Every structure is written in structure tokens, then in C-alpha cells.
Amino acid sequence: MKKVHLLHIGVGNVGRQTVKQITVQRTALKAATGLDLVFCGLFTNTAGVFKKAGLSKLDIAGFPNGSKADLKKAVTEIPLPFIVIDTTAADMTLPLLKLALKRGGSVVMSNKKPLSGSQDDFDALLKHGENRVLFETTVGAGLPVIGTLADLLKTGDDIESITGCFSGTLGYIFSQLQTGTPFSNAVKIAKSHGFTEPDPRDDLSGIDVTRKAVILARLIGQKIELSDVKLQSLYPAAMARLSVDEFMKALTELDQDIAEKVVAAKTHQKVLRYAATITPKQCSVGLENFHIDSEIGSLRGPDNIIVIRTRRYHDNPLVIKGPGAGVPVTAAGVFADIIKAAEAIPS
Amino acid sequence: MKKVHLLHIGVGNVGRQTVKQITVQRTALKAATGLDLVFCGLFTNTAGVFKKAGLSKLDIAGFPNGSKADLKKAVTEIPLPFIVIDTTAADMTLPLLKLALKRGGSVVMSNKKPLSGSQDDFDALLKHGENRVLFETTVGAGLPVIGTLADLLKTGDDIESITGCFSGTLGYIFSQLQTGTPFSNAVKIAKSHGFTEPDPRDDLSGIDVTRKAVILARLIGQKIELSDVKLQSLYPAAMARLSVDEFMKALTELDQDIAEKVVAAKTHQKVLRYAATITPKQCSVGLENFHIDSEIGSLRGPDNIIVIRTRRYHDNPLVIKGPGAGVPVTAAGVFADIIKAAEAIPS
Numbered sequence: 001m002k003k004v005h006l007l008h009i010g011v012g013n014v015g016r017q018t019v020k021q022i023t024v025q026r027t028a029l030k031a032a033t034g035l036d037l038v039f040c041g042l043f044t045n046t047a048g049v050f051k052k053a054g055l056s057k058l059d060i061a062g063f064p065n066g067s068k069a070d071l072k073k074a075v076t077e078i079p080l081p082f083i084v085i086d087t088t089a090a091d092m093t094l095p096l097l098k099l100a101l102k103r104g105g106s107v108v109m110s111n112k113k114p115l116s117g118s119q120d121d122f123d124a125l126l127k128h129g130e131n132r133v134l135f136e137t138t139v140g141a142g143l144p145v146i147g148t149l150a151d152l153l154k155t156g157d158d159i160e161s162i163t164g165c166f167s168g169t170l171g172y173i174f175s176q177l178q179t180g181t182p183f184s185n186a187v188k189i190a191k192s193h194g195f196t197e198p199d200p201r202d203d204l205s206g207i208d209v210t211r212k213a214v215i216l217a218r219l220i221g222q223k224i225e226l227s228d229v230k231l232q233s234l235y236p237a238a239m240a241r242l243s244v245d246e247f248m249k250a251l252t253e254l255d256q257d258i259a260e261k262v263v264a265a266k267t268h269q270k271v272l273r274y275a276a277t278i279t280p281k282q283c284s285v286g287l288e289n290f291h292i293d294s295e296i297g298s299l300r301g302p303d304n305i306i307v308i309r310t311r312r313y314h315d316n317p318l319v320i321k322g323p324g325a326g327v328p329v330t331a332a333g334v335f336a337d338i339i340k341a342a343e344a345i346p347s
Numbered sequence: 348m349k350k351v352h353l354l355h356i357g358v359g360n361v362g363r364q365t366v367k368q369i370t371v372q373r374t375a376l377k378a379a380t381g382l383d384l385v386f387c388g389l390f391t392n393t394a395g396v397f398k399k400a401g402l403s404k405l406d407i408a409g410f411p412n413g414s415k416a417d418l419k420k421a422v423t424e425i426p427l428p429f430i431v432i433d434t435t436a437a438d439m440t441l442p443l444l445k446l447a448l449k450r451g452g453s454v455v456m457s458n459k460k461p462l463s464g465s466q467d468d469f470d471a472l473l474k475h476g477e478n479r480v481l482f483e484t485t486v487g488a489g490l491p492v493i494g495t496l497a498d499l500l501k502t503g504d505d506i507e508s509i510t511g512c513f514s515g516t517l518g519y520i521f522s523q524l525q526t527g528t529p530f531s532n533a534v535k536i537a538k539s540h541g542f543t544e545p546d547p548r549d550d551l552s553g554i555d556v557t558r559k560a561v562i563l564a565r566l567i568g569q570k571i572e573l574s575d576v577k578l579q580s581l582y583p584a585a586m587a588r589l590s591v592d593e594f595m596k597a598l599t600e601l602d603q604d605i606a607e608k609v610v611a612a613k614t615h616q617k618v619l620r621y622a623a624t625i626t627p628k629q630c631s632v633g634l635e636n637f638h639i640d641s642e643i644g645s646l647r648g649p650d651n652i653i654v655i656r657t658r659r660y661h662d663n664p665l666v667i668k669g670p671g672a673g674v675p676v677t678a679a680g681v682f683a684d685i686i687k688a689a690e691a692i693p694s
Binding site for chain 2: 021024025028029032033129131142143144147148151152154155156157293295298301302303312313315316317318319320321322323328329332335336339343344346347
């Protein structure tokens, strides 16, 4: 039996579901793997609870009511062996993750920011080894993307290209475009279904996809900053200054241009997609045409897809496809990483 | 630095490539993971070389010339920590794998037979824990099938169904059927390209697919024997008695029936596939129609595909697709399993 302490930062939608999945599965996991996962700390932006000896069921069920433990103190004091889990979308966790690693702990992140900030920060995290720094859910949520890529690299394969659609929101919008819906309408429908961020520009800027592309590019050996990515935003810079309401109205100005692109693609048996392409020397994110029968061209709706071509997977690529967002699958991906990190801790 | 000894049974096509990949990658792997993989034994059906202290480069390069070490003795004497690798297609390795596990070693298999024989034997192997018994390449070669399924199960997901095409040979043949090629011709073409076994009945019987289906069924909790699978062979039992040449000639007798099935599917916008379907209570292998736009219906050529539906991946399944056979990708999958098994050994 190996006891591993958990400190969870960012107990929001995904975080709360992760805690729930682990709590439900705890006994079965103990029996199957000998791992005893013990929550010692839970934190949100504004609340926190921490007990070195482990939280009780009541502590967990009652969180965050009235709790206000100190996060940095918790990272400093949580007993080894431990894992710090970061399911925030914040920059500010980076020093805490570094501290955790320095103390000999492991970290599991769904948070893309610490890994897609500066190359130096990425290197500072990864130097502790891939068994102590896990982040499968940063690309494609629970889909087995990062782990698969790591296996290819470790066994000496050469990555030729990674192409993919990593935004369920944009996937949904581009499926709508394909059926003739104007761009502005497609965005409105997506927004009304809650598929976009509150400000849809957070999706349409491509910055979220770019962060994922940077993580993949770094994994295959590029030294790259966010600003190095050839990024094509779906709206002109001038629209950045508008309020959300103004922006939603102004979107119709973009309809004709995008409709023309959709039609032009169609005349060549192709479809327009918002895709990321990473090679050992390049990284680009933006509009691209794919043949209607290709892997990416045949993608429908909000699914993510990743198409990996390597020296060994050259003629026929390795393809992984499925929901790349959503609370239960992302939480399960974080949970799977926690198990892997815990198993890798020497007993 | 952790030294792990390797004993490799079945150094044929895949096995030899695995040895080569490990040899090429050894230094980089040491630097990246601290693992030192040391070959102590290499065996084929008829030859073997074994040295407790590790084989030299010359031993490896020269194998199998003039070598005749005793396999059972090697499994008995290889020093801990060790991994026995089974890339044969033989039944006879099972007692050796059990012995290796009993001694505290780990095993990595691309060999389906020990896992698709009796349920008791499967249980006897798996009771040692999934970190000591790895077999990713038994289904879909290097595609991340078994590991993904294990992650879903460990995190408490419920598998609703697994549907897939696990034979590149049959995938190739059924793609030919779709373009109007008669069945007998499609088999002949596949045979002439070397895509089939020397006796194509080994593919057309569906037994190889059935072994894969049984492994998946057992992983999701079924207690099942090979004979429990609802298996539809692609040729009638009477043809089992023919010589290979006679069989190839007699194949034309099957053309009309299969052509009618292909046409009938087409009138409903469907395509005929040879697929496996596994649910928590069922396991079947045989002909099935899939919509032309579905994941499986849009499969082309020799690729494998696996479509996993679970409680969490319910509306949109998790899909993995790509080459499910071939020497370099299978060898790389075995190699990746060796790394995982080695990393899981307590240091």
C-alpha cells in the first residue's frame, strides 16, 4: 500500500468532478493498484482547506464553505510523497508548481498556462522528468495525445507532422459553416448553447489552440514562444476593442469573406477548418482547407482530432479523435494522470 | 540509474526490430529516464543465447548463429529485476511467462495466445498486476488501445461498447469489395501482396480477430472463452479440408453471396465490414453493416480502428485509428511497453 497526498488547486467544474471521481473510486483503486490517494488540500481562487493528516469526508463535502487556508503554506507543508494538481486556468500557479517539484513532489496539470508561457518555464518544469510532471489533459482533454506522443519519442520515432483540430467550439462553428450557416450566426448559436467562452473572442482569437500547439511543439523538441507561432485570428485586430455586444453585432462584417472561403474550398472537394500544424521546425494555427474525405475533413461537430505522422507512421498516420472538452472526460484525464504520477513515485 | 535485464523470446521479424530499436535508443533512453536496458537472452524456436551478465554487441549482432542456450534455464537464472518479452505467436511460452512472474519478473507480450487461451490462464497472468504484465501490441499493434482502456477503467468509467476492425488484412479486402472487386479476387490480390498469412484461411476464419476481442472482453470484466465468442467465419467449414491451392480456387463459390451483401448494404448507404463488437455481456466477430459516414464505415484500406463508447464518452465515442500491424510500429509498441514495465519496477 502506497499513500500519496494530494493538494488540488482550482476546485471549479473540472476540479470538483476530479475530486468526486477519486472519492468514488478510492477503494477500488486501492484494491487494484495498492495506491491510497489522500486529499490534504483543496483550493479555489478565494477559498482553501488544508490538513496535513488528510481531509475528512466532511471537509471535502463542505468545501469551500468558510475555509481560508493559505495555499503557499500548504504547498510548503504537505507531506511527501505528494502530488499538486492544477486545474486552474491561471498564470499564478507556476511558482507553486516549481516549489512542489523542488520539494520532491509531482504535479498534474490541466492548466495550459504554465506550459505555454516562456520556454524557460517549460524547461524548468520538465527538467524534473515526465513521470513527475503530467499534463495529458492540456491537449484534447481525456484523449490519449500526450502519452502517445511521449511513447513515440521515447522509442526513437521521428515526428514528421502533427495536424489537428483542438477546439471543440471552433469545430462546432466550422461544421455549421459547412452546412451554409453564416459565420456570425454560427458564433451566435454556439454562444447561445454555452459552447463558447463568455467573450467568444477568447475562442475566435485562436490563442487557446495556440497554447496547445506550443505544448506539442515543445514536446517534439522545438524551442518556441507563443509569439513565434504563425497565428491567424478569426477576427481583425480592430474588433478587439469592442464590447462583447458590439463584437457580436460587428461579426456580420466577416460573413462574406468566410462564406467565400467555404465555397472556394467546396469547389475543390475540400472543407474549411481551423487547424494547428506542427512540424519539427514550424508551428502554425489558422484556416486551412482539407479534402472532404480526409481525417480532418470528415470531422463533424465538436470533436477534437489529432493526426500524427512519423517515420514509422508515415503512409498511414496515427489518428485519435473524440470529445476534447467536457467536465467528466477532462476530470477522468486528470485522474488518470494522478494515478500515473502516484505509481511512478518510488515506494 | 536502474538496470533492467531483458530476455527476449521470439526474435523473428518484430522481435529483431525491437532489439534494434532498443539498441539504437539505449543511450538516449538512459539519459532521459535513467533506465539501463540490458539484453541477457535472445531466443528463437531453434536458437538461443544467454549470458547472466548481459550480452555483448557482438552476441546480439551475431545471433542466432551457432547459439543454443536453454530457454527455461535462462528464465530461471536471469537476474532480477528482469522483463521477459514474448513476441512469438506460440502457445508454449505460457509456462515460461508464469515462471518469470513467479520469480518476480515482468512480462511484455505481443503474443496473443497466452492471453486468449483459457480464462484461468489469463487470470493467472493478470493477478500479478497490470504494471508487470503488459500487452499493448496484442490489439492494434502500436496504437494506444489497451492503455487507454486501462485508464478509463481505473478512473471508474463504465464501458458500454467497443467496436472495431482489428485486421489490416480484412480491412484491405473489404475496401476492395467496396469498389466492386469480387471476394475471390480481393483475397488473391491481398495474398499476392503478402498481406495475408500463407494460408489465407488464418485471416478469413476470423480467429485472429476473435483472440483480440477476447482480450478486450476480459479486460472489461467478462469471463469468457474463445469458444463463447459469436464468430462468423468468412468461409464455410467444408472448405477447411482443402489444400491452400484448392481453397483459393474454391473461393469463387463465395463471390455471389458476398457481392449481394455488399450491394444490399450500399442501397442503405452502408458498407460491409468485418468487425468485432464487445459489450460488458457480449462478444461477437463477423460481418456487419456500417453507415458510410460512420467512423467504421469511412475506414479505408488496412488501417485498424477502435471505437470506444463509455458512460463518459457516450454521445461522441473515443476513436483510435491507424496501422494495426507492421514490423516497425509493432516493435515500437513492444518497446514502449518494455519502458513502462521497467519504470514500474521499484528501484
